[in-house]
Amino acid sequence: MTAARPAVELLVGLRPVTAVEPVLRALSRFATLRARDPGLPPPDARIATSTDARGLREALHDDAVPVAVALHDGEEPPAEVAARAAAFLVARRPEAPGIPLLGAPVVAWPEPSIDAAAHPPLPPLVRRRWRRLLGLPDQFVVVLGFDPATPLGDRAVASALATCEAAAVRGRWTLVALALGTPLVTDASTARRLGLRDDCEVAVSAPASAAAAARALALDERRSARLGAAARHVVEQVHDVVPSARAVARRLGILAPERPGNVLHARLAELGTPEGAPAAMRAVAACEPFLSLASVADTTR
C-alpha cells in the first residue's frame, strides 16, 4: 500500500507564474499540486506564487496549513506576509547571488534551472558506443545558436547533445547540454549568465569561431572529458531545481527533514546495499556517535 501523497494548494495572483514553474514542477515529485478549490478537503500546505495571490490573506491566518510565498525580483513582502509565511521562495541568479534576510526561512531556486536527473550525463566513451550502436557518425559535433548551425528539429536536439563528441551551444539548449555532460563551447555572455568559467566548465569562444572551437574540442579527448564532467558537476551544484523543491517540501512539512541518519541510508541505498546487510550495519555503527549528537542537537534546538 502506498502512502497518500501530500496535497499542495496553489494560490495565484496577477504576476506571471512562469518564474516559479520549474520549482513547482519539481515539487510535483513529492506532492500533488492542485488549483484552489473550496470543494476539496484542506491541503497539507499552500504555495502562493506571488504576494498579491488571491486568498493569501485568508491562507496566512489558517494556522493549520503552512504557506510558502514566492517573491519576485528583490521584492520585500508586506508585513503581514513576512510575519506569517512559513517560507519564502526566491530566484537565485548567478549574477545576483544575494538572498534577502527575512523572518521566515528562504529557499532559493536557481534561475535558469533544469531537472538534472531527467538528463543523466554521458561520458565520452559511452557517447562513442552509443554513436556506433545507433549508426551515427563517429566524429559528430553539434552547433546550435551559432553559424553554421546543425539542422536539427527540436525533437532530435537532446539526442544529438547526448551523443555528440562536443557541441557549440548558446540559447535555451545550453543547460541541457551541460546536464548531459557534453563538452561545450559557448559565448562569453552565456558563460557569464550561467556562471561558467572558460576552460573550467566550458570553452568560451567568439561566436564566429564557436563551431571551429567545438570541432577542435572534439579532437582533444582529455580536455573534452574534463569539461564534460565539470559541466555536469556545475549543473548538479548550481542549476538543479530538484534540491530546491525538496527544501521547499521540507519547509512545508510535507517531506521528512534531512537528518544525518537519512543521508547515510540514502547513500547506502544508492550503493545498492540491502537493509541489514553487514556493510550497512557496520556503517551505521561507525556513524552512531555522530547520529546521536545530531539528534541531541535537534531536540535542544
Next chain:
Amino acid sequence: MTRHPDLDPSSVDALRDSLGLQPPTSNGETPVDEHPAAVAAAPSRTDRLRERVKVRARPAADAVLERIAARVLQHIRGPLGDELRADVRRLEGEIGSLRARVEAFAPVIASLDEIARATDALHALSANQELMKAELGSFHRTLDDFGRAIAPAAGLEGVPARFSELRERVNAIDRELRRLLTSEAAAATSPGAEPSTPAIAEPFRASGFDYVGFEGRFRGDPTAVLEELGRRYAELLASHQPVVDIGCGRGELLESLSARGIAGIGVEPDVGMAAEARSRGLEVHATGALEFLSAADPGSFGAITAIHVAEHLDLETLVSFIELAASRLRPGGVLVLETPNPASLVVLGNSYVMDPTHVWPLHPALVTFLCERAGFRDVELRFHSPAEAYHLPLLREGPDEPEWVGTVNAAFRRLNESLYGPQEYAAIATTPPADQTDR
C-alpha cells in the same frame, strides 16, 4: 542497462533523419555505461599502442592460456570426486536458470524504469495543468472584480444603454444649443421682452444640470420603462380619453398610447424636446403644466398623467396642479400621479436622494390627502417594483422547525416591507361622476 532518456527510439530516429542517416543493422548490443571518473583517466597514445599490441598478441596468448587452463583442469579434476562434480553441474544448472529468470525480468525492469519516468513526466504535466487552472481561476476572479468595479461607473452593465445615454447627451447638447440660439434671436428682435419661465420646468434647469442624461443613466432602460408604463396604465387610460401627459419629454408614452389607439396630448416645458415630439406627429405643447391647464376648458380631458413629475414640484405648485387637474378632468376622469415611494427606505436612501432636482419626498398618505382636498373622490394607490432583490431571505418554516423560526421570519417580513418595499407608487385619483360633482 536501460536506455538513456534522451535517446528514446523516436528522438534518435528524428536525429538520424536530421542528419540524413540510415538506421544501423543492430546486433542487439547495448553499450555499457561507465563512470565519468573512468573516462577522466582516458588512455594516452602510449596506452592505446600498448592496447593494440595486446590485441594482436591475444590470439597467441589465448591459445597458451587455454592449454594452461586445460592442464590445470586436468590436475583439479583428478582429486575431485563424482559427488563434487555433480554438485558443480547442479549449481551450473541453477545459475543458468537463475540467469534466465533474471533475463526474463530485464524487460520488466526496463518497463518499470519507463513507468517511473512517465510518472515523473505525468506529475510535471499535472503540476503545470493545476498551475494553469489556478492562474485561470485567478484571472476569472480578477476580471469579475474588475467588471464589478468599473461597470456602474462606465455603464458597461449594458452597452446599448450606454449608447443610448450618449445619444441622449448629444441630443441634450443639441437642444441646449438650439435654445441658446432661439433666445439670442428673441433677444435681438425684442430687447425688452422677458423670456418665458414655465413653472414646472424650473427645477430641471437648475445649475445647468443635465437631467435627461441623468435620467437616462439611472432610471433604467427607456424601452423597458415604457413597456412597463404601458402595461400599468394602458387599459385604464383607454377608457379615459383624451389623455394629457404632463412632462411628456419626447412623447414616448404618448407614442406608445397612440400605438394602442389612445388619443393623447403632451405638455413639455423643454422647447427642444417638445419640438422632437412634434416632429413624430404628436400633439405636444411647449409650455408649463399650470399654464396649459389654466388655458384649457373645464372638463376637457379624460385623464391626466404625471409620471415622476410631482416630486419635482414645490408644495404650492403641486397643490395648484392637482386642483387644476381636478377641474380640467371631466366627471369620472382620472389623474395618474406616479412618484417614488419614500415609505420604502431603500428608495429614500438611494434613488430619491440621488436626484438633485427632487424637491420633497411625497408619502402616499400626503398625495392621497392632497387629491382628496382638491376634489377627487376615489384615490387608489397602486404600488410597483418591490425591491425583492434586496429582501432578507426567510428561514425554512415547517412543523419540524423550532418555534423561533416563525418569530424571526415575521421580523424579517416586517423589515423587508419597510426597508425594501415597492420602489414607486401611483395615486390614481378619480373625479366624482357628473351627478355628484356639485355635492
